């Protein structure tokens with residue numbers, strides 16, 4: 001963990017951290033990371049298949065048939081503002 | 095110093111399914127009212143659960159196999175988070191950790207010869223909605239019809255090095271995906287879109303330079319111009335220090351012929367990818383995998399060679415037919431039924447092409463099935479339907495692909511009559527009604543006979559053997 005990574009994570013999670021907190025967090029993660037790495041390094045994982053899910057489950061699929069069970073009016077009934085069938089949101093421009 | 099351009103492409107292709115990827119709303123919104131094809135799932139209402147459309151996975155597998163990829167037999171969906179009003183759930187469901195296809199190879203051919211372009215991965219994902227900014231000044235209007243329409247994103251390795259190679263690569267993708275019937279791939283319709291990642295480096299160096307990305311390019315010509323502009327800009331920056339290159343996303347303005355910085359490029363961390371807990375892993379079992387593998391078409395160049403060898407077609411004809419898988423299927427079906435590849439080729443390259451043109455349809459839109467075309471060709475070669483009437487039958491076959499040519503010809507009086515009694519009757523009537531032409535013909539004017547013949551044929555609605563009619567007509571005139 002370096003300062004930049006922490007800064008980015010803090011930003012993404014909307015956290016404001018003091019310098020002291022930052023130092024503590026970095027030290028904490030560095031320690032844990034090296035411990036975990038050392039533990040993993042002793043295990044041979046060369047022919048272990050990647051785990052895609054913690055449970056032996058898989059999805060069901062549906063056939064590709066189109067339908068239209070909802071009306072636009074019903075879906076937009078709770079919208080703060082609509083106009084000509086569109087939802088309206090505060091103006092965004094690129 | 096000499097520089098080379100290093101280009102990687104991310105190509106988004108809309109899959110040709112009926113419904114959306116995770117809900118059953120129609121995936122086709124051309125001409126629809128705004129928000130006509132939406133439901134609580136695709137407009138991001140809380141608590142809605144996605145249900146995977148099997149055909150999307152079918153097409154993901156097919157696309158992967160066509161592009162020489164390995165298929166991940168257990169493939170998973172992940173959430174990619176970002177906030178923008180075109181994404182109602184504030185995350186896109188896509189594939190990050192185990193995409194459907196990986197490690198492919200696409201061969202392209204340019205003026206410099208053949209080259210293999212490595213494919214990093216193909217992942218399945220949902221499209222975003224559309225924002226409209228110019229209806230009113232104070233708000234942005236949101237249309238979710240396109241939200242959750244299925245896409246695949248084809249990510250290449252940075253193996254491309256010129257606009258010419260990029261064009262060849264995109265054309266090859268189009269051809270292969272259209273052959274497998276997984277997508278329309280029409281940039282002008284937005285069913286194929288392209289992000290261009292580009293950097294430059296001194297020739298011989300194996301270190302990549304600073305990379306910029308241009309998003310949502312939607313014509314090959316614009317892509318070519320943008321690549322040339324960006325290459326020059328990068329070289330200028332590296333060589334002359336005109337600016338400091340930063341990793342960023344840029345917008346290409348094709349009218350001004352310039353690119354503009356849009357935002358600093360996101361890294362994967364910004365999107366906080368994590369496994370979507372609402373979609374369980376998709377397990378592609380042996381039967382599913384095999385059925386997809388067996389449904390793939392031959393590559394166009396393989397078909398072309400086979401058509402020349404097996405059916406004795408000319409190179410030109412083989413080239414024309416293999417432009418579209420729809421033409422190929424029609425040809426193969428018709429040849430098998432009528433036994434004449436030459437006739438089948440002629441009907442497709444003349445009459446069918448004409449009708450496609452007339453109806454402003456692309457080759458891929460052809461629905462006439464080969465078996466029916468073969469039956470129609472047999473009706474003509476066996477003298478049961480005249481050629482002009484056969485064209486009418488073909489036109490009806492365009493309207494209804496299920497139509498039986500023979501049944502249709504019978505029901506609409508288009509079968510050639512062997513009823514000489516009827517021909518005699520018509521000949522008598524026409525000859526009696528036009529003594530002038532008869533006299534002209536007897537006076538030596540061959541043209542007058544053609545006029546009489548034409549009128550008889552018209553009265554008989556074309557349903558008679560021209561040879562038989564001619565003989566009866568001449569014999570009768572000789573008697574009166």
Ligand SMILES: [Zn+2]
Nearest residue numbers: 117119133136
């Ligand atoms: Zn929906």
